[in-house]
Each structure stands twice: as C-alpha cells, then as structure tokens.
Amino acid sequence: MRITLAPMEGVIDHLMRHMLTELGGIDLCMTEFIRIVDQKLPERVFHRYCPELKSGSVTPNGTPVRIQLLGQDPHWLAENAVVATDLGSQGIDLNFGCPAKAVNKSKGGAVLLKEPETLYAIAKSVRQAVPKHLPVTAKMRLGFEDKTLAIENAQALEAGGIDEIAIHARTKVEGYKPPAYWEHIALIKQHVQTPLIANGEIWNPQQAKQCQEQSQCENIMLGRGALAVPNLAAWIKGQSNKIPWNQVLALLLTYSKYEIEGDKGLYYSNRVKQWMVYLKMAYPEANEFFRTIRTIRKTDEMYTAISAQLNQ
Incomplete structure (x- = not known):
C-alpha cells in the first residue's frame, strides 16, 4: 500500500x-x-x-x-x-x-x-x-x-x-x-x-x-x-498504534518550534487552534483544551499553555 x-x-x-x-x-x-x-x-x-x-x-x-x-x-x-x-x-x-x-x-x-x-x-x-x-x-x-x-x-x-x-x-x-x-x-x-x-x-x-x-x-x-x-x-500500515494524547501535545510543542523558528511565527497561535479543530475529531481531551486556548493570540502564551497541559 x-x-x-x-x-x-x-x-x-x-x-x-x-x-x-x-x-x-x-x-x-x-x-x-x-x-x-x-x-x-x-x-x-x-x-x-x-x-x-x-x-x-x-x-x-x-x-x-x-x-x-x-x-x-x-x-x-x-x-x-x-x-x-x-x-x-x-x-x-x-x-x-x-x-x-x-x-x-x-x-x-x-x-x-x-x-x-x-x-x-x-x-x-x-x-x-x-x-x-x-x-x-x-x-x-x-x-x-x-x-x-x-x-x-x-x-x-x-x-x-x-x-x-x-x-x-x-x-x-x-x-x-x-x-x-x-x-x-x-x-x-x-x-x-x-x-x-x-x-x-x-x-x-x-x-x-x-x-x-x-x-x-x-x-x-x-x-x-x-x-x-x-x-x-x-x-x-501497522507500524504503530494510534498516538496518545500526551504525545500529541508534545507534537504541538514540536510544531511550535517549527513555527517560531520558521517563517510563520506571527501566525502560530491561529495555526494551533486551526489544527485543534481536526484533533477534536479524534481526541476527546482536545475539546477541553481548545476551550482553554481559544482566546490566546500570543505565541509565548500558547507555548506556555501547551507546556502546562503536557505537564499535568
């Protein structure tokens, strides 16, 4: 395949x-x-x-x-x-x-x-x-x-x-x-x-x-x-199981580094929220977390919020 x-x-x-x-x-x-x-x-x-x-x-x-x-x-x-x-x-x-x-x-x-x-x-x-x-x-x-x-x-x-x-x-x-x-x-x-x-x-x-x-x-x-x-x-393909929510949060942090270091740092918060719309379809935890971050607009605040969620 x-x-x-x-x-x-x-x-x-x-x-x-x-x-x-x-x-x-x-x-x-x-x-x-x-x-x-x-x-x-x-x-x-x-x-x-x-x-x-x-x-x-x-x-x-x-x-x-x-x-x-x-x-x-x-x-x-x-x-x-x-x-x-x-x-x-x-x-x-x-x-x-x-x-x-x-x-x-x-x-x-x-x-x-x-x-x-x-x-x-x-x-x-x-x-x-x-x-x-x-x-x-x-x-x-x-x-x-x-x-x-x-x-x-x-x-x-x-x-x-x-x-x-x-x-x-x-x-x-x-x-x-x-x-x-x-x-x-x-x-x-x-x-x-x-x-x-x-x-x-x-x-x-x-x-x-x-x-x-x-x-x-x-x-x-x-x-x-x-x-x-x-x-x-x-x-x-049977190469792995569905990635768990805590690893998804880690990916969001990884993505933040790409965005912050890349050419879209100004749009990072919006991009995370955009991605969360899709994650909510597969992870119930994403719904509650989305309510936490939906008003965040600054990159550093978004990064802090994701880190806090991951460390809970």
Missing part, C-alpha cells in the same frame, strides 16, 4: 509536511495548490510553496514532494509545470478537486469537472511539457453537482496522458459531509486503465480497509484524517 498526504490549502504547508512525514507511513506529499492564471510565475513562488525544492524536493526524512498546480489554461499550466520540474519538483499534480467557492468562481478546481474536454486539454498540454520520466498526476472529485460525468472525466484525464488519478469520493456539492462514496471509484476503475488512488473519509485503519475494499484501490490518500490522528498513515 502507498499512502499520499493530500494537499490541503492553508493547512498542510512545508512545516506540517515535515512533522507528519517524520511520524512514518507517508510515501508522497503534494504541495498546496499554486494558482496559475495567465503568466509564468517567478521561481520564488514555487520555493515559497515548496521549500523542499532546495533539498532535492523531499521532506527532511526523505519523503518526496510534488508540486500541485490549479488553473484552467492548458498553455500556462504547461509553462509553469516546466518551471516547477526544472526547479526539481518530482512530477506535477493537477487540481480538479478544490471545492472552494472563490476558486470555482474563477474557473479553477472542481468546477472544471463540468468540462471533460478542458480536463483533457490541460492533461495533454502538461503531460507533453513535462519530461517523460516525471509523473503527471491529477486529483478530482466524483463530479460537481452530481456524479454523471465521473467516468468521462477520468477517461479524459487518461486520454490526456495522466499517470495516476486520486479521486475524492464525493462531489463538490457534497463537500466533506459523510459518507464518502468509495464504491463509485470502483465503477470508474472498470472504465480506465490509469491507476487510481482512493480519498475521503478515512479516519482509522478499519475505514482504510473498507475504502480499499469498496473502491478496489490498494493506494489511498489521507487529508483531514492525518491531521486528526497525526500518525494515521503509520497506524494504518
């Missing part, structure tokens, strides 16, 4: 990739999407989203990182894909799954699932531009309003030369509301030869197994579940 860490915008940045991959089980990471409109972006943008480019495009523990692009223009997506791979990205991932209204309104992400011909044009253009030895992959949902074009969209990506497709088993309209319709991935698999990765609503090893069985996919992608249980990938 291969487990990919999903590219969650505003959440899984290089600092979070560093920490989560250190816990084991993750085989590949995608960056947050880089929005492409009508120009070739400067190299500094790619380095901002993917600092790992300076170290072989891998996290500190050696996990490969692939840049993800989002946009609607085949030419400019291809041009920027060349920049990304020239800088060292280990392939390119294309985003056709983002459900954000602002993104969809500007004709990016999941809204393109209404246009299989556009998916094909983008896939073909980027695949032709990127060196053959580097993979070009894509992430999609089952559709926008409904699932009627799910198979056609996957076939369009395959025809365009995409090497692997990750499928979030819900439509844009369904958002993140349970359940995930893994069985629809199995239906798609009957109509394409391109390898598929199943994604959506995987919070523990049992659900990972159910997802594999219902989707008929061996490989999976983890998003929110990896934030709710930081070592979820290793837990699924």
Whole structure:
C-alpha cells in the first residue's frame, strides 16, 4: 500500500509536511495548490510553496514532494509545470478537486469537472511539457453537482496522458459531509486503465480497509484524517498504534518550534487552534483544551499553555 498526504490549502504547508512525514507511513506529499492564471510565475513562488525544492524536493526524512498546480489554461499550466520540474519538483499534480467557492468562481478546481474536454486539454498540454520520466498526476472529485460525468472525466484525464488519478469520493456539492462514496471509484476503475488512488473519509485503519475494499484501490490518500490522528498513515500500515494524547501535545510543542523558528511565527497561535479543530475529531481531551486556548493570540502564551497541559 502507498499512502499520499493530500494537499490541503492553508493547512498542510512545508512545516506540517515535515512533522507528519517524520511520524512514518507517508510515501508522497503534494504541495498546496499554486494558482496559475495567465503568466509564468517567478521561481520564488514555487520555493515559497515548496521549500523542499532546495533539498532535492523531499521532506527532511526523505519523503518526496510534488508540486500541485490549479488553473484552467492548458498553455500556462504547461509553462509553469516546466518551471516547477526544472526547479526539481518530482512530477506535477493537477487540481480538479478544490471545492472552494472563490476558486470555482474563477474557473479553477472542481468546477472544471463540468468540462471533460478542458480536463483533457490541460492533461495533454502538461503531460507533453513535462519530461517523460516525471509523473503527471491529477486529483478530482466524483463530479460537481452530481456524479454523471465521473467516468468521462477520468477517461479524459487518461486520454490526456495522466499517470495516476486520486479521486475524492464525493462531489463538490457534497463537500466533506459523510459518507464518502468509495464504491463509485470502483465503477470508474472498470472504465480506465490509469491507476487510481482512493480519498475521503478515512479516519482509522478499519475505514482504510473498507475504502480499499469498496473502491478496489490498494493506494489511498489521507487529508483531514492525518491531521486528526497525526500518525494515521503509520497506524494504518501497522507500524504503530494510534498516538496518545500526551504525545500529541508534545507534537504541538514540536510544531511550535517549527513555527517560531520558521517563517510563520506571527501566525502560530491561529495555526494551533486551526489544527485543534481536526484533533477534536479524534481526541476527546482536545475539546477541553481548545476551550482553554481559544482566546490566546500570543505565541509565548500558547507555548506556555501547551507546556502546562503536557505537564499535568
């Protein structure tokens, strides 16, 4: 089984990739999407989203990182894909799954699932531009309003030369509301030869197994579940048990050092509270602790509060 860490915008940045991959089980990471409109972006943008480019495009523990692009223009997506791979990205991932209204309104992400011909044009253009030895992959949902074009969209990506497709088993309209319709991935698999990765609503090893069985996919992608249980990938693979709450608190302190020493110290308190939203899904203790820290805005106060909780 291969487990990919999903590219969650505003959440899984290089600092979070560093920490989560250190816990084991993750085989590949995608960056947050880089929005492409009508120009070739400067190299500094790619380095901002993917600092790992300076170290072989891998996290500190050696996990490969692939840049993800989002946009609607085949030419400019291809041009920027060349920049990304020239800088060292280990392939390119294309985003056709983002459900954000602002993104969809500007004709990016999941809204393109209404246009299989556009998916094909983008896939073909980027695949032709990127060196053959580097993979070009894509992430999609089952559709926008409904699932009627799910198979056609996957076939369009395959025809365009995409090497692997990750499928979030819900439509844009369904958002993140349970359940995930893994069985629809199995239906798609009957109509394409391109390898598929199943994604959506995987919070523990049992659900990972159910997802594999219902989707008929061996490989999976983890998003929110990896934030709710930081070592979820290793837990699924049987490399460790679910990390206990006191070790999660220790991770929060580790994360604070990344944030404080890194380039986001000013935002540390907000980032911790953002992460706590996911941790509350898996740890009852997180609910009470969140009430303790929800008004904290200063980095040193947040660090002190976490330390105090850990030492109780």
